[in-house]
Amino acid sequence: MHSLDTIRGIGIAVEDRLCRAGIKSCNQLVETSPLEIREILGYLAQEADIERWIEQARELIREHAL
Secondary structure: OHHHOOOOOHHHOOOHHHHHHOOOOOHHHOOOOOOHHHHHHHHHOOOOOHHHHHHHHHHHHHHOOO
16 A cells, blocks of 8 residues: 655645545545545645646556556
8 A cells, every 4th residue: 555655746744634634545545536635635735736646646556456
């Protein structure tokens, strides 16, 4: 299972906020809607490319499955 720190663009503050909301892995990230992630992140979501984070997580999951 890949941790969130493998996603480009997710820094310590974002990772901490997501972890406190129960999102601690790439699998959990892809199962969460971009809207829900924005709500969790609050002001931290202003500059975030959440859709890209989810795509990166999907790619990591696919690579790991091979």
